[in-house]
Amino acid sequence: MRIEYFHLGVKPIFRETYTLGKGKHTPKGYEITGECIGCGKCVQICPQQCVAPGTPYRIAQEHCLHCGNCFEQCPVQAVTKKI
Ligand code: SF4
Numbered sequence: 001m002r003i004e005y006f007h008l009g010v011k012p013i014f015r016e017t018y019t020l021g022k023g024k025h026t027p028k029g030y031e032i033t034g035e036c037i038g039c040g041k042c043v044q045i046c047p048q049q050c051v052a053p054g055t056p057y058r059i060a061q062e063h064c065l066h067c068g069n070c071f072e073q074c075p076v077q078a079v080t081k082k083i
Pocket residue numbers: 032035036037038039040041042043056057073074075076077078079
């Protein structure tokens with residue numbers, strides 16, 4: 001069983017996932033790959049301000065809402081979706 005925990009009392013919100021029993025933990029959410037050209041668009045559109053500059057840019061997974069904005073707006077499709 002997979003349990004997702006949100007702490008909405010902090011900004012940015014905090015997310016954590018727990019797996020109970022023998023269930024396999026399947027990562028979800030979004031990841032920035034080496035295709036990133038560092039344009040900074042994802043930083044501007046992220047409602048959580050949880051994307052940090054770098055090579056490539058990096059998503060702070062514990063604060064990510066999984067809204068998909070970065071995935072949809074990246075001009076070079078550098079953001080991939082973890083299923
Ligand atoms: S929008 Fe895409 S290319 Fe631009 S910084 Fe973000 S991940 Fe990199």
